[in-house]
Amino acid sequence: xxxxxxxxxxxxxxxxxxxxxxxxxxxxxxxxxxxxxxxxxxxxxxxxxxxxxxxxxxxxxxxxxxxxxxxxxxxxxxxxxxxxxxxxxxxxxxxxxxxxxxxxxxxxxxxxxxxxxxxxxxxxxxxxxxxxxxxxxxxxxxxxxxxxxxxxxxxxxxxxxxxxxxxxxxxxxxxxxxxxxxxxxxxxxxxxxxxxxxxxxxxxxxxxxxxxxxxxxxxxxxxxxxxxxxxxxxxxxxxxxxxxxxxxxxxxxxxxxxxxxxxxxxxxxxxxxxxxxxxxxxx
Amino acid sequence: xxxxxxxxxxxxxxxxxxxxxxxxxxxxxxxxxxxxxxxxxxxxxxxxxxxxxxxxxxxxxxxxxxxxxxxxxxxxxxxxxxxxxxxxxxxxxxxxxxxxxxxxxxxxxxxxxxxxxxxxxxxxxxxxxxxxxxxxxxxxxxxxxxxxxxxxxxxxxxxxxxxxxxxxxxxxxxxxxxxxxxxxxxxxxxxxxxxxxxxxxxxxxxxxxxxxxxxxxxxxxxxxxxxxxxxxxxxxxxxxxxxxxxxxxxxxxxxxxxxxxxxxxxxxxxxxxxxxxxxxxxxxxxxxxxxxxxxxxxxxxxxxxxxxxxxxxxxxxxxxxxxxxxxxxxxxxxxxxxxxxxxxxxxxxxxxxxxxxxxxxxxxxxxxxxxxxxxxxxxxxxxxxxxxxxxxxxxxxxxxxxxxxxxxxxxxxxxxxxxxxxxxxxxxxxxxxxxxxxxxxxxxxxxxxxxxxxxxxxx
Numbered sequence: 001x002x003x004x005x006x007x008x009x010x011x012x013x014x015x016x017x018x019x020x021x022x023x024x025x026x027x028x029x030x031x032x033x034x035x036x037x038x039x040x041x042x043x044x045x046x047x048x049x050x051x052x053x054x055x056x057x058x059x060x061x062x063x064x065x066x067x068x069x070x071x072x073x074x075x076x077x078x079x080x081x082x083x084x085x086x087x088x089x090x091x092x093x094x095x096x097x098x099x100x101x102x103x104x105x106x107x108x109x110x111x112x113x114x115x116x117x118x119x120x121x122x123x124x125x126x127x128x129x130x131x132x133x134x135x136x137x138x139x140x141x142x143x144x145x146x147x148x149x150x151x152x153x154x155x156x157x158x159x160x161x162x163x164x165x166x167x168x169x170x171x172x173x174x175x176x177x178x179x180x181x182x183x184x185x186x187x188x189x190x191x192x193x194x195x196x197x198x199x200x201x202x203x204x205x206x207x208x209x210x211x212x213x214x215x216x217x218x219x220x221x222x223x224x225x226x227x228x229x230x231x232x233x234x235x236x237x238x239x240x241x242x243x244x245x246x247x248x249x250x251x252x253x254x255x256x257x258x259x260x261x262x263x264x265x266x267x268x269x270x271x272x273x274x275x276x277x278x279x280x281x282x283x
Numbered sequence: 284x285x286x287x288x289x290x291x292x293x294x295x296x297x298x299x300x301x302x303x304x305x306x307x308x309x310x311x312x313x314x315x316x317x318x319x320x321x322x323x324x325x326x327x328x329x330x331x332x333x334x335x336x337x338x339x340x341x342x343x344x345x346x347x348x349x350x351x352x353x354x355x356x357x358x359x360x361x362x363x364x365x366x367x368x369x370x371x372x373x374x375x376x377x378x379x380x381x382x383x384x385x386x387x388x389x390x391x392x393x394x395x396x397x398x399x400x401x402x403x404x405x406x407x408x409x410x411x412x413x414x415x416x417x418x419x420x421x422x423x424x425x426x427x428x429x430x431x432x433x434x435x436x437x438x439x440x441x442x443x444x445x446x447x448x449x450x451x452x453x454x455x456x457x458x459x460x461x462x463x464x465x466x467x468x469x470x471x472x473x474x475x476x477x478x479x480x481x482x483x484x485x486x487x488x489x490x491x492x493x494x495x496x497x498x499x500x501x502x503x504x505x506x507x508x509x510x511x512x513x514x515x516x517x518x519x520x521x522x523x524x525x526x527x528x529x530x531x532x533x534x535x536x537x538x539x540x541x542x543x544x545x546x547x548x549x550x551x552x553x554x555x556x557x558x559x560x561x562x563x564x565x566x567x568x569x570x571x572x573x574x575x576x577x578x579x580x581x582x583x584x585x586x587x588x589x590x591x592x593x594x595x596x597x598x599x600x601x602x603x604x605x606x607x608x609x610x611x612x613x614x615x616x617x618x619x620x621x622x623x624x625x626x627x628x629x630x631x632x633x634x635x636x637x638x639x640x641x642x643x644x645x646x647x648x649x650x651x652x653x654x655x656x657x658x659x660x661x662x663x664x665x666x667x668x669x670x671x672x673x674x675x676x677x678x679x680x681x682x683x684x685x686x687x688x689x690x691x692x693x694x695x696x697x698x699x700x701x702x703x704x705x706x707x708x709x710x711x712x713x714x715x716x717x718x719x720x721x722x723x724x725x726x727x728x729x730x731x732x733x734x735x736x737x738x739x740x741x742x
Contacts, residue, residue: 042647049636049643051558084423085625147429151436234425243425247396247532248628249559 024063031062061252069252070259084244086236088260094236095226096264098154102161103222107215110166114173114214115199118207124174135167139225143232153233160229165222172214176207208279216272223265238264385416386590390597393424393433393442396627397531397549398637399470399578400443401617402658404626406604414603415596421626426530427500434583435461441597443469444581447670451502452581453693456679462584465662465694466594467601469578473637473656474505474568475553476512478545479538483563483646488516497529497537497546507673508571509547514739515721521677521741538562549577550637550656551629556645558633563645567655572720574659576666587695598702601660606708608658614638660703662694665715665727672730678741686730 077089117124139160146156180203188202230239238261245253390412394400404421406412412419422439424430431452433439449463478486485491491513498506510520518524529537531552537543539561546552547568556562568575580601587594607613618635621627627634636642640655667690674680696714703710715727725733734740 043649046643046647046649049558049632049649050560051630051632081623082625083420085623085628144428147432147436151438153429153433153436153438232425232429234423234429240425244423244624244628248624248630249532249535249555250628 027060028063031060061255065252066255069250069256073253073256083235088238088241088257091236091238091241092260092264095230095238098157098230098237099161099219099222099226102158102225103165103219105158105162106166106169106218106222109162110169110214110218111173111211114170114211115177115203117170117174118177119203121178124178131167131170134163135171137164139164139228140232143229147233153235157226157229157233161222161225164225165218168217168221169211169214172217173207173211176210176214177203179210180206205279205281209276209281212272212276212279216269216276219268219272220265223261223268227261385593385596387440387593388416388418390417390419390440390593391422391438392419393422393430393439395424395427395430395443395531396629397578398551398621398627398634398656399473399549401621401638402469402601402604402608402660403443403580404621405608405617406600408620409604409607411600411603411607412597415600417593417596417600419597419600423626427503431458434463434581435459437583440586441466441580441582444579445500445503445505446576446579446666447502447504447507447674448500449579449581449693450667450670450689451674451679453584454680454689456674457502463581463693464584464587465579465667466582466598467580467605467660467699468576468662468666469580469658469660471574471576471657471659472567472569472654473550473577474508474547475550476509476545476547476565476568477534477538477553477556477562477645478565479541479543479562480560480645481541482544486565488513488518491516491518491544492523494544495525495527495542497527497534497543497548499531499534499549500528501679502674504568504575504577504670505547505549507670507677508568508575510677511673511720512547512566512571514737515723517739519739535559535561551627551633554633554637554642555629557643558630560645564642567652569652569654572718573654574657574718575720576662576670579662595702598698599706602699602702602706602708605658605660606706611639611653660699660708661710662696662699663714663716664690664694664696665718665725667694668715668727668730669718669720669725672725672734675730676734676737676740684730 073088077087079087080090117127142160142163143156146159147153150156150159184202184206185198188198193202226237227239227242230237231243232239234240234243238257242254242257242261245251245257392403394403407419407421422433424433424442427445427448430439430442430444431448434442434444435452435458444463446465446468449465451457452461452463454460496509498509500506506526509526513520513524520526527543529543529546531548534543534546534548534552535556538546538556539559545562545565548556553564557564568577582594582597608617615635615638618631618638621634622629622631637656640653641649641651642655644650664687668686671680671684671686671689675684700710717727718725
């Protein structure tokens with residue numbers, strides 16, 4: 001049984017690798033450009049001004065160009081050449097700090113509020129419409145409002161992460177708390193457990209997996225939001241990096257940034273996945 | 284950087300810059316803008332060098348003797364020996380000491396990565412800000428709306444702005460009202476109408492009905508010039524074409540994707556479209572209005588009031604940079620400095636074509652237009668009046684507009700003139716002047732008649 005699972009995992013990895021190779025090969029073939037001779041009548045001076053022969057992006061960059069971008073950025077991730085040009089490591093750190101602040105604030109608000117909503121059907125019905133209306137709003141829509149009213153772009157960025165990542169957590173916490181099994185609450189009542197102890201020792205562990213699922217979704221959203229927010233607000237962070245490279249139409253660097261965003265997002269998700277596993281229990 | 288090290292045994296101390304065989308010959312030569320900047324006290328190191336050279340010339344009237352002395356004792360010893368008897372530091376301080384104390388030294392200045400911002404940016408690596416005792420951080424900003432918001436939030440102390448923005452913000456058009464002053468014009472000319480390659484055979488604007496054009500911002504000279512250009516060719520920009528506000532990098536991407544037919548954009552985006560072979564330069568903006576302002580250096584009026592000395596220092600730094608940028612000799616060097624990611628983040632080949640005015644037009648020609656972009660800082664009141672007439676023409680301003688009052692309140696022409704004299708730049712005596720836009724004369728004294736003279740305008 002165990003060996004069958006291992007074999008399957010091995011085969012899956014091989015398949016992943018094969019897919020990657022196939023995609024890279026296809027990408028390479030599609031981006032091969034024929035050696036261009038100068039069009040008739042074009043002078044060498046004009047050709048130089050048009051960037052003929054120089055390294056420039058024309059459509060989708062080739063895997064080799066992107067590979068070079070990876071090497072350049074990863075070989076020196078912490079350089080600092082002035083306020084508008086920092087290494088990818090520094091940019092990531094800025095983004096992660098922003099996400100941590102916004103997400104942390106969201107946790108601080110969502111958990112107690114979610115508990116309150118979960119425990120009180122009245123509150124749940126009263127707040128329901130507001131949550132449903134605010135939940136689907138895009139971060140890009142919040143940004144102008146935040147910038148104009150908060151009057152500070154870095155706080156606005158954190159606010160936008162907060163406001164976008166709070167909802168899944170809030171809803172899941174409320175749902176988790178509301179659906180704790182009646183029997184357990186009844187047992188607690190029979191034993192005359194105080195309300196605080198009931199919340200911490202009965203409801204919280206029972207609702208923990210649902211709450212963590214909400215957190216995991218929220219973290220995913222926060223990481224999605226940060227890129228958009230930083231592209232808008234600029235200055236620092238991985239989103240700014242994408243914007244700055246896009247400004248130069250330097251697609252290899254943009255692809256590199258996409259890969260980095262993906263990998264970091266995956267790492268964050270994995271982290272919450274582990275937490276979720278730890279909180280899960282068998283009934 | 285032409286000053287020679289007076290403590291080197293190999294250089295000949297001939298004149299202050301080292302390029303002439305004697306001081307007299309040096310004095311006879313007309314000064315380049317860069318050297319004028321040096322004389323006005325702009326280059327830190329160069330100033331010190333000039334001072335040291337002067338002292339060394341006084342100590343060793345015979346240059347051969349100086350070189351022998353330095354060879355004998357070594358460069359460092361010579362430097363230390365002379366420094367021990369001549370207080371270079373104090374002399375230097377005296378040379379600069381014509382300012383009051385600075386109220387604020389750490390400044391944040393915003394810019395959008397286009398060549399219009401060149402002087403503002405160049406003042407940083409060339410040390411012009413430092414020379415004035417200012418510690419300036421240049422903040423690259425993602426778009427004009429954000430520049431506006433960050434200036435209004437006081438996150439930026441001052442910023443590179445589009446020419447119409449300080450006027451519009453001061454009047455509360457398109458935002459809450461906040462008085463913003465224009466210290467200098469950043470650049471004149473330097474924009475272009477770019478069309479997609481598929482329109483190479485369709486150069487007559489009369490056939491452009493239904494075209495989609497990108498502009499960087501509503502309150503931009505680009506918008507006003509494009510509207511003017513289209514209207515002169517009989518198209519109503521509000522009904523016959525579509526104008527879309529688009530960030531500059533998106534302009535090239537959208538042109539490539541065929542989403543837009545063209546744009547009136549800032550450089551280096553225009554040249555970039557040519558370089559990336561997606562478009563061609565239809566007309567340069569100087570062919571619409573030669574000498575039009577594009578961007579200005581905007582400072583909130585409150586900042587000017589609260590920090591008069593800092594503002595004066597900032598003024599001198601910016602003007603020194605403008606003088607430097609006007610000199611065609613400095614343009615290739617500027618392209619080199621501006622290209623990296625910290626500033627414009629564009630290929631050097633593109634920026635160089637913009638700054639030197641020798642460029643490929645995308646139609647197969649190499650054109651030489653040295654006036655493609657210039658950095659004349661003088662904020663003519665008449666420029667402001669023209670901008671206001673066009674904002675009125677297209678309905679951005681409603682009701683009666685007090686053209687002259689607003690222009691004279693927002694544009695700090697008197698200050699500009701004073702500080703230009705301080706850094707050795709010639710400033711015109713007049714404050715208004717007549718000019719022609721596409722052959723039609725603009726009389727600044729009759730703005731309302733001018734607005735009404737256009738057949739195509741917003742009712």
